[in-house]
Amino acid sequence: MYRLLIVDDEPFIVDGLTALFEQEEALDLEVHQAFDGEEALAAADRLRMDIVLTDIQMPGMNGIALQQAIAAQWPRCKVIFLTGYDDFHYVQTSIRGGAIDYVLKAEGDENIVSAVQKAIALIQEEHTYDKLLEGARSELKAAMPIFRKEYMLALLRGEPSTPESRRLRFAELDIPLAGEREVLLALGRVDRWRERMAPGDKMLFAYSVNNILEEHFAETFHSVYVAYEQDRFVWLLQPKTAPDGAAGTDWERLAGYALGTLEAVQASCRECLKLSCSFVVGSVPADWLEAPAKFDRLNGLFLRGLGTGSEVLLSDRHLLRASRLQERDSLRKIALLAQYLEQKETDKFAALYEEIMGAVQGRPAMQTGLALETFYQMSALFISYLNRWEQLEDMAGEVNINRLFSLQEHASWEEATRFFRTLAERLFDRRTDESEREMNEVVRRIHEYAEAHLEGDLSLNQLSDIVHLTPYYLSRLYKQKTGENITDYIATARVAKANELLGATPLKIQEIAIRVGYESASYFTRFYKKMTGQTPQEYRDSLKR
Template identity: 40%
Template sequence: MNSMYRILIVDDEPFIVNGLADLCERSEHLNLEIHKAYSASEALSWLKRTKMDIVLSDIKMPGMSGLALQKEIVKLWPHCKVIFLTGYDDFSYIQEAIREGSVDYILKTEGNDAVLKAIEKTMVLLDQELAADSLIARARENLRMALPFLQQQYMLELLQRAPGRTRREELEQRFRELDMKLVDDKPCLVLLCRVDSWSHLGGPAAQPLLLYAVQNITSELLAPMTVSMSVEYGRSKLIWMLQYKGDQSAHRLTRENEPIEDRVKRFVHGMLEQIQETCKSLLKLKTSFALAGEWTPWEHLSDKFEDLKYLMDSGLGIGHEVLLTETMTINRPESQRDIGRSRMHLKRMDLLRGCLENGDKEEFLKLFREVTDASCFPPEYEHLLKMEVYYGLVSVFMPPIVELESICQVVEGGETVDYIRLTHLEEHDSWTEAISYFTRLAEVIFGQKEQGKQDQQHEVIAKVKAYIEEHLAGDLSLTQIGEAVGHNPSYLSRLYKQVTGEGLSESINAARLAKAKQLLAETSEKIHVIAAAVGFSSPPYFYRFFKKTTHLTPQEYRELQNR
């Protein structure tokens, strides 16, 4: 049992609550954060403040009974386990407790060993529920439900990659991980669809549903010969990656000695008119389609995507209810192809923006190098493409510069941010110098973000330490400290350990010990008064704590200091 759990001890008799709390505190192997309540209403107040893992409660109490409290626990924290204490060997109470989901019950006459065994048993049950196997099983189920979305996101990524940046090994691994219907070692026939005009059915809110219907109609009508996958891009466009069914070997011949690729391509082309008519009659949508003229390997998918977009957005593609294939019109000029490839980098601006916002320096620099690599720019359009990239970067960098006002103080060597220089490419002597300038800005932005993070962390730790010093005699539970400094208790515990190198409970114990030593050495207060002053409701527990830590009893320490 490695996890720390919160336990709430509830009874209307304070000596029972305090005694059980002392028992749990002495049983350090249980790793419990202990809370106390002297009535069901006080317990309910605690439960509304923070999550509890275990509630150890009297079954009969004035006002709200333990059974009534249990019903509220189930509503607030369904995973919380309840152990009932009862002085009544009454089967009807025990039966109702079990029916409502109680983990265990203990007669008050059974003693401390029975209480500890019940708590240990409950903690084992909690551990089992959090066990890796069950979490993995739930993760697998969640992944299964999310697979269609993840598959589409990966397809969009492949469509927007620069040519040559997709490795066969990666494709094989990702297709396997995402359980793709398509296969990585078989080429695709790419089909582009554009909704030319929207029907008035349902208004704008219905557009996603209508696009989904177009996807279903197209996939169903092409299903006899193809396996397909479609993704949405833009507001009114869809793209399909189609593969022929059957044997995966390339150029397999049909019975008519015709390559299967040719037969399937002819089938898809022939079905486009029916798909168009079906969308028009059933959905009241006018649609246009552009079909690739060749089967395309995955490595060149982004190139083919750009070719089809060019085909759809120029010449014969400008119109309504168009049916095009690459062989029906002039292919995209090589110069336009080069520009399209280069502009692939611009699609990574959003990724760069996200990395900058999230402080992901390593991924940012990797993407930045790709985006600013001018070696892929065709010479005749190099200057125009550099301008596109440069001003795209200005849009990425400007928000964090404005946000981090201190960035305006210094960039490097006393040089302040010059907004004229930042927003004008011609202010730089060369492309290399301009990119170096952005690199320095990125270093400062990441540095400021990291410094801001550290400053906030240390501010939180300072608040925690101050709260501990001021409330040594009070509630220093993780929950109470978290509420005091405005942070989730679990996160606060991790943060404290990360920043200080020691656990929060160790720091609390150290503060209590230091204060106890001071009071023992400088005052003549009785030991039980000092114990209460440093947060120990049980003097015997204070004795054990002090002796274990210093190897001296409190009295021995006092006598040693007063010699």
């Protein structure tokens, strides 16, 4: 139900309008009366008003002043002005002030009711809009942890970024880190869950581990927690104090503090949560572009040596050579290479491919572990791609597919590099050719159907059903391929068919109009003249000369 306040200094008008709207049961209105501006404001003080139907010219406070006062109190209230004067100045002033309508009393009851219906529609639209926004905000807030997790994992997997892009995304996702500053990584693992623990309970206990860590680090670090496996977590840490300028941040001290604090976190997990947990922490910070390699390095510590034990507490200091880190980094990027291949990003693929394959250059006889791992990961990438796109058999006629299965099929690393590069180029070409073929087929089917059905329905909706595409996408694709709109093509085809019938048959203009899709001869004549500059009869007469 909506509250309607009727305001006029003439009581018979107020009573008449009240009776009118009380009869309009479908509008579901609660009608209130006021006989001047002050009385109207007093009513608005007592109750929220949804719609005010008011005379403009009243003694004391006029309608425009009343509108301004009500807008200050109830900004969403819709004001309709009712007046006996068709005064343009009043129209301008009222609309400028926010009125939604302006009705002359002489226009009758129907227009007044229509104005109120319009106000109700606006209120309903605003309520729907607000509800959608409120729902979207609520859903966004609930999904924010997922968005944060996805973005942080993408960075840790090597997604390209810049300080500015990170700064913007951190702000959007409420991530309390600086995109231009280095970050210290700490990883955690639950060695043993408590017995008879449900998966949902595991998530709850994982958050409890994070709460313990954040409580211990609260005074020193900004931290972001990401679970990357059911029993594995990573924290990205930055000191709360800004870098010290020339002296720099004392990262060695902070890394030592982090390692010592994780010992206390480990004890709290054991005592409070009855969980056995292990932690590894970086001995030095990493730039954001180096963070993926650091993440892989720390995660690898859980898989070897001391890291396979229980309640482990390790730093990565002196455990891997710098060159070895670079090797692992190049292997990690193969996943990104697969993404570029899938998305047809040719230039990005080529640049990253040369970087990955170049990491093996100069090594003797392809006997290193890096060469073997790179080759077989690259083979797996292409085999997976060929299988998904059902091209394995087709490509066998263009390249020697057996060379995918063994490094020994290649005389040198350079030859293997050329093989994969050639294979990628052909796959990119095939994707482009396939796209071109499909576009040509869509255009061919549209032309074929249109020419056979010039007298019928050639609307965009009908044509989109023929090729099983959405109308918008079909229109865009057709314009991209042919350089013209579908409607222009159909118009040209109809003129061509009309010319054929005008010249080769004795059919009347009305009959020809129907055969090219126009029920009205007059409309067909206007269309034809617009397209050709002459009427159909003028064209037919010109052929007889």
